[in-house]
Amino acid sequence: MSDVHKSDATDARTPSVAVWQVLEKLKGQELIDWRLAETTGRASVEERNLNIGLPFGWYPIELSANLACGEVEPLRYFSKDLAMWRGENGQVHIVDAYCKHLGAHMGHGGKVHGDLLECPFHSWRYDGAEGVVKEIPYARVIPPQVKRKCIRTWHVTEANRWIWAWYHPQDAAPLWEVALLPEASDPSWTDYEVHEWNVWGSIQNMAENGVDVAHFRYIHGTANVPLGELRWGEWGRGADVKAKMGTPWGEVDGCISYDTMGPGQSWTRFTGICETLLVACLAPVELDHVHVRFCFTQPRAQAEGERAGVAKAIIRDICKQFDQDKVVWDRQKYETNPIICDGDGPIPQFRQFYSRYYPKT
Missing domain, CATH: 2.102.10.10 (Rieske [2Fe-2S] iron-sulphur domain)
Incomplete structure (x- = not known):
């Protein structure tokens, strides 16, 4: 690695943009309020190329309870x-x-x-x-x-x-079913811990984030994030990312396995430190507004046992990363013809896949 690249990766004077400019001083209720407040002064839907319509699929509306x-x-x-x-x-x-x-x-x-x-x-x-x-x-x-x-x-x-x-913009009948997650109804797993955001941007830009591997270093401060083994299905996609994770009990083999079924249903299973299921519930309100709720559940034996602190820390870290992404999403344009370089991840392949959620005209 060149000296320039070493400096980029280690220079503590240049923290990631999201934390440095917006999030560094937000704590407690201020952070919760920021997650829900409208981002004012953002460019119009037309200026940001967000007038491409909404992708069809099943979307989460409200907790049944x-x-x-x-x-x-x-x-x-x-x-x-x-x-x-x-x-x-x-x-x-x-x-x-x-x-x-x-x-x-x-x-x-x-x-x-x-x-x-x-x-x-x-x-x-x-x-x-x-x-x-x-x-x-x-x-x-x-x-x-x-x-x-x-x-x-x-x-x-x-x-x-x-x-x-x-x-579906043409009121067509459902083309697939909502995927059932056994942990969601398992009494040995905790009730949902719910965290909520309003994102003032495009649901497609948000989805694209998952294959944009380069941003993990510059927004989230990670050394690197392997893309993992990608899975492309008829209506869903996913990946398994395996990594060594440090814990108070030593290094363990961990895995982050995420899946989607359509644009509105996404879930991620974290194993290794403390088993965690994240049910990510995203529903578009307008072309430039997505309502997001993260629902976390964990095995009661872990979440309420000696690893309770670690279990809470996992949830905090996931939410922190979403906060960092939101800073960009709130003002991001949809670039219809992006200039892609090596190291960006399979963004063109993702876009080709995601296009199936828009009716053919």
Whole structure:
């Protein structure tokens, strides 16, 4: 290694840009607030080339436990206002938010009537499966326009303790299922520890980060990160990265194994120091806004035993790395014709793979 490269790698006066400029002094509640606050002064969607549409797939909307039977919740995802409710039969439904009568937002003040969603304005009652008006309490006759499907209904499923919605710009039916993670329902693993961010950028730029090996050195300060053995499936991808890890009990063989199923479902298993499952839940709100929730679960025997401190440290470090990436993502442009050099990782191959999540025009 040349002296120049040695200096680059070891000079403590030039810490990684993200930590140096933004994160160094953020602690506690200030850091939590920063993760959620809007990034002001960012360039427009058009200037950043983020107007490429949203990739289709299953997206996590809400933790299942946060929506009880009979509850209604307003949502904003996929650049749309939505209303979600859980009927008395336990089934979750999501529909476009605005009543076809006089345009009330049914997520704000709407009620559950049996398994129907009741509009707060005039009590028109919608079926979440058929997208029709079933009842109008004050009318003798339901207008024929709303006796047939009149409002968009969304495909919904529950898995891994989450409510998922299928997004497709042409309202096509789901092309795959949400992958089930056994740890998520295993009582010997901890409840989710949830950390939350708003990222003011593109979900594709965020996904690309996983194969951009060069940035790990300059943003996260790591000496190197092996790309690992990449897996490319029909709708999902992943990699296994093996490494030696130092612990208070000596050096151990560790592995970071990550997988995705579509653009909205991602999970990573960490083994070696303390087993950890990260369920990364990403859902686009707008073309330049992604709602992110990281859900961590670990074996109770490790998380609550002698390795509890190490278990917590793993979660802190993962969140710290995401904070560092967010600083860049919040203002990053989507470069449609990037100039790639050797050492960048398989970014062109990734883009070719990711293009399957956009409808062919």
